[in-house]
Amino acid sequence: MAKETADLPLRHDAASRFVPFVIAAMVYLAALALAGAMLVASAVGGWTQGLRGTLTVHILPNPAGAAATAKDLAKALTLLRANPQVAAARALDEKASRALLKPWLGAGATAPEIPVPRLIDIRLRRGAKVDVTALAARLREAVPGAELDDHRRWLGRLLGLAGSLETIALLVLMLAAAAAALAVVFAARAGLAVHKRAIEILHLIGARDTYIAVQFQRRAFMQALMGGVIGLGAAVASLLAMGKLFGGVELFGLNQVRFGPLHWTALAALAPGAALIAMAAARFTVLRSLARRL
Amino acid sequence: MSVVATPECKSHMVTVMESPRTTEPPGPPGPPAPADQAGAAVVRFEHVGMRYGAGPEILRDVSFTLPPRSFHFLTGPSGAGKSSLLKLLYLDHLPSHGRIEVFGRDIASTPRGELPAIRRRIGVVFQDFRLIDHLSALENVALALIVAGARFEQVREHVAEMLRWVGLAEQIHAKPATLSGGEQQRVAIARAVIGKPNLLLADEPTGSVDDAVAMRILYLFEELNKMGTTVLVATHNDKLVSSFAHPRLDLQAGETSLLPPA
Numbered sequence A: 001m002a003k004e005t006a007d008l009p010l011r012h013d014a015a016s017r018f019v020p021f022v023i024a025a026m027v028y029l030a031a032l033a034l035a036g037a038m039l040v041a042s043a044v045g046g047w048t049q050g051l052r053g054t055l056t057v058h059i060l061p062n063p064a065g066a067a068a069t070a071k072d073l074a075k076a077l078t079l080l081r082a083n084p085q086v087a088a089a090r091a092l093d094e095k096a097s098r099a100l101l102k103p104w105l106g107a108g109a110t111a112p113e114i115p116v117p118r119l120i121d122i123r124l125r126r127g128a129k130v131d132v133t134a135l136a137a138r139l140r141e142a143v144p145g146a147e148l149d150d151h152r153r154w155l156g157r158l159l160g161l162a163g164s165l166e167t168i169a170l171l172v173l174m175l176a177a178a179a180a181a182l183a184v185v186f187a188a189r190a191g192l193a194v195h196k197r198a199i200e201i202l203h204l205i206g207a208r209d210t211y212i213a214v215q216f217q218r219r220a221f222m223q224a225l226m227g228g229v230i231g232l233g234a235a236v237a238s239l240l241a242m243g244k245l246f247g248g249v250e251l252f253g254l255n256q257v258r259f260g261p262l263h264w265t266a267l268a269a270l271a272p273g274a275a276l277i278a279m280a281a282a283r284f285t286v287l288r289s290l291a292r293r294l
Numbered sequence B: 001m002s003v004v005a006t007p008e009c010k011s012h013m014v015t016v017m018e019s020p021r022t023t024e025p026p027g028p029p030g031p032p033a034p035a036d037q038a039g040a041a042v043v044r045f046e047h048v049g050m051r052y053g054a055g056p057e058i059l060r061d062v063s064f065t066l067p068p069r070s071f072h073f074l075t076g077p078s079g080a081g082k083s084s085l086l087k088l089l090y091l092d093h094l095p096s097h098g099r100i101e102v103f104g105r106d107i108a109s110t111p112r113g114e115l116p117a118i119r120r121r122i123g124v125v126f127q128d129f130r131l132i133d134h135l136s137a138l139e140n141v142a143l144a145l146i147v148a149g150a151r152f153e154q155v156r157e158h159v160a161e162m163l164r165w166v167g168l169a170e171q172i173h174a175k176p177a178t179l180s181g182g183e184q185q186r187v188a189i190a191r192a193v194i195g196k197p198n199l200l201l202a203d204e205p206t207g208s209v210d211d212a213v214a215m216r217i218l219y220l221f222e223e224l225n226k227m228g229t230t231v232l233v234a235t236h237n238d239k240l241v242s243s244f245a246h247p248r249l250d251l252q253a254g255e256t257s258l259l260p261p262a
Helices: A019-051 A066-081 A094-110 A132-142 A152-194 A196-204 A209-246 A261-268 A270-290 B082-089 B112-119 B137-146 B152-165 B181-193 B211-226 B238-243
Strands: A054-059 A086-091 A118-124 A147-149 B002-005 B013-016 B043-051 B057-066 B071-075 B097-102 B122-125 B199-203 B230-234 B248-252 B255-259
Touching (some): A019 A261, A019 A270, A054 A066, A066 A086, A066 A118, A066 A132, A094 A118, A132 A147, A152 A196, A152 A209, A152 A270, A196 A209, A196 B112, A209 A261, A209 A270, A261 A270, B057 B082, B057 B097, B071 B082, B071 B211, B082 B097, B082 B199, B137 B152, B137 B181, B152 B181, B181 B211, B199 B211
Parallel strands (some): B057 B255, B071 B230, B122 B199
Antiparallel strands (some): A054 A118, A054 A147, A086 A118, B043 B057, B248 B255
16 A cells, blocks of 8 residues: 555546546636637727727818818817817828728728728827817817717727627636536546445445545546646647737737736646646535435 | 453464544554443443334344443344344444444434544454455555554554464465455454454454464454453354353344353
8 A cells, every 4th residue: 555545446447537538628628718718808908008098080081172181180180289188189191091991991992082081099188088079079060070989889899799708718617617527526426336345344444534535536636637737738739829820810909919927827727727626526526425324 | 552462372462553533643552542431331222123224124122231341242043133233333324213322422313424433443343354355455454544544654564463463474465355265354353453442343253264263363352352342243153152251142033132151
């Protein structure tokens, strides 16, 4: 007896051999879901941070021609710069405006016959409280057809989408944890059945339920830790490969997000987390089963 | 820790360990722990009945008392319920009616979590030995101490000594499947007595051994009894019973009667 609690040969149980594979698959899925959620959360954080304290004015092309449009632009800039809440108002030149449309319109965005609205990027002073509705009305009065966008509508929809993605990721995490726990519960039940006689003997010579449960929970912990490390390793390899494959693809700035130490720590915690869940599931199953005995 | 010498084999000395009653390892040598509260019976059965499931009553109205340091034989024909009575004593079953007290505790009202501590004060030699197949003889015997919190390395020598005394010096590392019935029985006996229990229950402990070994086993039980262990031995062996001057608890048709030594 190399170890003091090797009374039950759980290591040789055929019924529990699948546990590391199930845990590996669950940790793999959980890691991808968690990485996705963190990626979206980081991107949303970046968008929110980038758009906080900014407004955008759209000036529609004046049918009277480019000179009239330039005049409208100047009028709007004057009005905006006169506002004490505005720190800076900068008009994007036509080339820059067309460049923003390029991802949607392709090379056609640069054709001069396509009318492109002119944009004014507004930076507000720190802590400024702007009455957007009043400012928009004054702008429309000075320049008919001018629109003031505080990005709230766009950001709101994006935040909603991000929230949904995070909820789905959380559900995947919970399902993975439940599936892993169930696998351990079935393995523990099989172990209890296989070792029924030895458990009965231990019981009759005065072993506490916890003495027996410790053997199962230790085995479950080690199996889940092994599976967790394998699943996590596969997930990290997948994430790195995806980063390499899709790093250059522009998708709402997701490709710009980089994982920091906190993100990697959260991912790394999945393996010991799975092991702890497995340990708790095994302990609960064994204690519950033994409690039915005298 | 005490030293026991058998009348037959003075040269064979065996160390019987004090059974750890907490999760701590065995303590230093000292006198045996008191078997129970001062003066109280070790075992008291009051109008006890027992049945398996919805089956017929195996025991109908059993009442008896085992005083501290007593030695009784449990006799009776096959099927009289000796093994069932022992099952009640080693807390494997609850009675269908009546009251059982062990070490002054009413078993029916004792919280389940306290039963293992009571079981550790009871050494049992099962009729079917109940050894754990994948463990060696040494490990099987050590288990009785390990479940109480001892570490294997601490008890290895004591256990080996006990196995040598029961004549299994060469089979210390043998698995039960490679041992004969008699050898398995001796391992079971060693496991039952290694912790110097307050109550020793033996179900046909000499059924698979020759007369000489049977006598040695009974002498060991007597030595334990002299050290304070209450002993109850269920046996068919009339010759053995008549060799020792101990009273008999005779079980007939589900009821017991106390008989003088044979």
